[in-house]
Amino acid sequence: MSSKSSAAPDNSVNASAEARLQTIRVQLPTDKELVLKTIPMPADCNANGDIFGGWVMAQVDVAGAVLPARYVDGRMATVAVNQFIFKQPVRVGDILSFFAAVTRIGTTSITVQVEVYAERLRAQGHYVKVTEASLTYVAIDDNGKPRPVPIRSIQR
Ligand SMILES: CC(C)(COP(=O)(O)OP(=O)(O)OC[C@H]1O[C@@H](n2cnc3c(N)ncnc32)[C@H](O)[C@@H]1OP(=O)(O)O)[C@@H](O)C(=O)NCCC(=O)NCCS
Numbered sequence: 001m002s003s004k005s006s007a008a009p010d011n012s013v014n015a016s017a018e019a020r021l022q023t024i025r026v027q028l029p030t031d032k033e034l035v036l037k038t039i040p041m042p043a044d045c046n047a048n049g050d051i052f053g054g055w056v057m058a059q060v061d062v063a064g065a066v067l068p069a070r071y072v073d074g075r076m077a078t079v080a081v082n083q084f085i086f087k088q089p090v091r092v093g094d095i096l097s098f099f100a101a102v103t104r105i106g107t108t109s110i111t112v113q114v115e116v117y118a119e120r121l122r123a124q125g126h127y128v129k130v131t132e133a134s135l136t137y138v139a140i141d142d143n144g145k146p147r148p149v150p151i152r153s154i155q156r
Pocket of ligand 1: 077078079080105106107108109110136138140144145146
């Protein structure tokens with residue numbers, strides 16, 4: 001007759017895996033706006049099988065431009081990536097949510113903080129912060145030169 005303990009599920013293993021997950025799960029920000037959602041595909045992978053950092057940076061650049069686009073009333077360009085942190089790897093099939101907030105409006109430039117959260121494949125509804133970045137965009141004229149951010153757009 002088999003003992004009762006050998007037939008029981010190993011709850012200690014499940015509990016420690018759950019504890020590890022809890023340490024990296026986070027709440028979504030309430031002080032930032034959801035500006036983009038996307039899902040990376042196998043073609044976006046690096047040699048490790050994770051998502052290529054350059055792909056993530058491109059998405060962050062697009063997401064970061066959404067709020068400045070509301071202010072600049074025309075053309076703009078990315079002038080600087082002030083900070084970029086890859087906190088956790090991004091994987092094929094993750095549902096990525098990009099949140100942004102304007103942190104500074106200068107004379108011709110707007111700086112934005114972007115945070116990226118992943119819902120892992122088969123763990124939807126649980127969020128892991130994978131990336132955070134700060135980028136600066138400049139309003140430009142038809143000749144590609146800086147122009148002032150329209151005051152009326154700042155006031156509305
Ligand atoms: C964006 C661009 C027009 C700015 O021209 P510039 O002559 O360098 O501009 P300025 O020195 O007058 O600075 C313009 C604004 O950008 C800000 N800025 C310039 N360099 C910066 C930097 N390294 N970090 C943060 N902000 C910066 C300035 O503080 C200024 O903001 P403010 O007017 O709100 O104070 C020019 O640099 C350019 O065309 N760059 C290429 C843009 C591009 O191709 N982006 C895509 C890259 S993949």
